[in-house]
Amino acid sequence: MNTLKLTDKFAEALVYATRLHAHQTRKISGVPYVTHLLSVTALVLEAGGTEEEAIAALLHDAIEDQGGSQTREEIRQKFGDAVVAIIDGCTECDIYPKPPWQERKKRYLHNLRHASPSIRRVSLADKLHNARSLVADWRQYGDSIWNEFKAGKEGTLWFYQELLRVYRENGSDLMTEEFARVIEELCQV
Numbered sequence: 001m002n003t004l005k006l007t008d009k010f011a012e013a014l015v016y017a018t019r020l021h022a023h024q025t026r027k028i029s030g031v032p033y034v035t036h037l038l039s040v041t042a043l044v045l046e047a048g049g050t051e052e053e054a055i056a057a058l059l060h061d062a063i064e065d066q067g068g069s070q071t072r073e074e075i076r077q078k079f080g081d082a083v084v085a086i087i088d089g090c091t092e093c094d095i096y097p098k099p100p101w102q103e104r105k106k107r108y109l110h111n112l113r114h115a116s117p118s119i120r121r122v123s124l125a126d127k128l129h130n131a132r133s134l135v136a137d138w139r140q141y142g143d144s145i146w147n148e149f150k151a152g153k154e155g156t157l158w159f160y161q162e163l164l165r166v167y168r169e170n171g172s173d174l175m176t177e178e179f180a181r182v183i184e185e186l187c188q189v
């Protein structure tokens with residue numbers, strides 16, 4: 001049985017993430033962006049993740065979407081180096097303009113191959129929730145959803161299949177196999 005007890009640091013990160021992303025929404029459904037952060041965090045904790053991993057899950061898009069290096073330093077001061085290292089491992093880039101889509105995705109896949117177990121857990125939870133969102137959004141809105149993704153349907157499916165290959169390189173676990181089932185479903189939409 002998992003006996004993890006979350007501390008006030010987790011509660012602080014929850015409020016901080018909610019405020020940081022307060023004006024951001026999910027691009028298909030339009031719901032508050034914090035829904036994604038909460039789902040990813042729940043997946044990390046359900047998979048046996050630590051409090052540091054859960055805090056990193058809450059803040060995994062903070063550097064990329066909400067302030068770059070300034071936000072990184074703020075997170076370092078509030079939550080420490082270990083949390084920042086996990087977030088950096090889940091961050092594609094923090095510079096603007098962003099490099100081309102395929103270049104970013106290939107670099108993400110390359111870095112993931114050498115990433116720590118903590119980074120891999122938060123990354124997998126992130127991509128699992130995004131893949132589930134895609135299936136749910138497709139059911140509601142149909143093929144028009146692909147217009148919202150820079151690489152369209154083909155490129156997006158390529159990325160998810162490559163991610164699955166990388167997650168499986170270190171063996172498999174329950175979350176990886178759930179990801180595989182969702183990707184199979186996504187490939188059939």
Ligand SMILES: Nc1nc2c(ncn2[C@@H]2O[C@H](COP(=O)(O)OP(=O)(O)O)[C@@H](OP(=O)(O)OP(=O)(O)O)[C@H]2O)c(=O)[nH]1
Pocket residue numbers: 025026027028029030060061090092101126130131133134137148149150151156
């Ligand atoms: N499925 C889905 N994705 C959405 C939605 N709103 C925002 N996103 C984000 O869109 C990103 C994928 O969009 P793309 O056009 O393919 O790529 P890009 O934003 O990286 O350029 C995902 O980021 P990512 O970099 O792959 O992951 P993340 O770490 O930013 O979450 C995902 O988080 C939504 O409503 N549904």
